[in-house]
Amino acid sequence: MSNEPSRPGAVEAPGRWLRWPDGGGPRIAYGADYNPEQWLRHVWDDDVRAMRDAGVNIVSLAIFSWARIEPAEGVYDFAWLDDVMDLLHRNGIAVDLATATASPPPWLSTRHPEILPVDRTGATLWPGGRQHWRPTSPVFREHALRLVRAMAGRYASHPALAAWHVNNELGCHNVYDFSDDAARAFRDWLRARYGTVDGLNAAWGTAFWAQRYGDFDQVLPPRQAASYPNPTQQLDFKRFSSDALRDYLSAEREILRAATPDVPVTTNFMVMGETAGMNYADWASEVDFVSNDHYMLPGPQGQDELSFSANLTGNLAGGRPWYLMEHSTSAVNWQPVNLAKRDGELARDSLTHVAHGADAVCFFQWRQSAAGAEKYHSAMVPHAGEASEVFRSASGLGRTLAGLARIAGTPRRPARAAILFDWESWWASELDSHPTSRLRYRQEALDWYSAFLALGIRADVRPAAAPLSGYDLVVAPILHLVPAALAHRLREYVAGGGHLVTTYFSGIVDENDHVWLGGYPGALRDLLGIRVEEFGPLLDGDSVVLDTGATGTLWTDRIDVTDPAVEVLATYKSGEYTGRPAVTRRPTGAGSASYVSTRLGPAGLPPLLAKLAEAAGVRSELPEPLRGRVELAVRGDHWFLVNRTDEPIELTGAGGQPLLGGDLLPPRGVAIRTSATPSLRGDDLP
């Protein structure tokens, strides 16, 4: 497949064209959410002038404009939006135009309070914030889709229109709605899934606690109950809730596609942190190009988490370029304490996304609000105005990105190691009534990613359904929910010479959250050559020591080895299971299947991962002195080197033609080398 866009600003995607903003050739798009309705008309002229100064070439418009566009039912005021669209176009700035449906106006929620979401306790989520709508409300849908039709009709042929932006961050505040509309739609979803109520009874295990249903009409969402709601009901409700929003996305998208078949449609995902509600592996094929919003989270793994999210987004996009729709120039407003970014972080964070395949870098938002809940959220133009470090840094980034145009359209280069990421295992492993309530699925996956970074080894974070071929090493942390077909794929992978690593609480249940019987790790027991009769979760503050010197927390397993070929890589040296295996590896011809029974964390995993990677023949592509201090990501022939430290790092002798940066990688700096020489690539490339 060619990396080269076939026409200016376009990238070919399976079945669709992705039309990036035309710019006379491929380029990295640069911009922000633009909310001109918060400002007087004369400010808009200043805005576009400053946008051009900053190198902005695209903005997202009208995201929260419903009340302004449709001030009363069926009454549209497009004049102001026409003016903004024309102004932007005259200034060479393209528009990612939102459908404006994210925040329903007061007239709608007043006349139709039945669109308001209801929480699990039955409490209504009232207007006053945003996104106060039920994903399954027919009334909301009728009004919202009418607005989408009006927007599409009005702007279909506007020359500024580069992409459609469906709603905004679908599910950010309203993914779980327990209303009567949701109950009705949930029943329809269950009828389609199970066909008969007996099928549902079997899947949900309703023989337990006298939960047997006689009819689908008796089924409810898992509302606040006297005790733990049925776990399969909870799991199915998560599936249903993700599907309901996806269905809404496709309803808007179909209207837009019919009106403008050539204009790509996207919606901004939230692949970040603990945002778990939307199964984006299922959503990615619903959009013409994948977009993501990411905000840096505080804490020692913040930078790793950004890279993890960008990496996963790039893999959701199938390795093709994607669009960073939002991140922040500096502080956000929604954390307990909102830290300003330090020098260099604005550019480093942006370029890390580019390193993982982003062909657009956009911020929330262009001009910092003077009023409203987000007035202390940073923007490209802060309260201090253009005479500010933030604006200077943002403008500097605009110049940097303009110099990286040749990277646009270049796909990610696959790594030889992968981490499997699975929304269903995330949901199922964190349900209530489990051996521990402390388990965090995404944290375990991130810890493994941090370990790869510490070793300087690239790893792709991939949805569990993505093909495994081409990967020598696959880590599947807490792969809890394993349908028979997935177990089969993993066996085939290992039989084909692949090296699989999995962890505690993996292989435990099938797609209905029913335990695979006969001993844990259930569906993976034979593949791993071990058997566990009882889990050994640890209390907060408790830990165990391994003979390798590593410390385990959260979980232990009482492991019996069932296959004599199994090698014990680490043994418990303290705790109830002293002397028993803690980490095992079962060689199978050319492949292997390993099991890690405790949480080793970002500090404890690297030495173990080094052994597992070595055995899989996977090594760092970086020269030794850079490993761990520099993150490597590769797009085509472009090698991105991201400083993970606050110290300058010498890149002398790293090889390749510098496209960005020199021989000294400053603290929080990013360098790009093109067509790297073997000295940068290490001596281990295939």
Ligand code: GAL
């Ligand atoms: C996103 C949202 C933006 C803005 C931003 C603040 O969730 O899409 O509208 O609220 O967060 O960080």
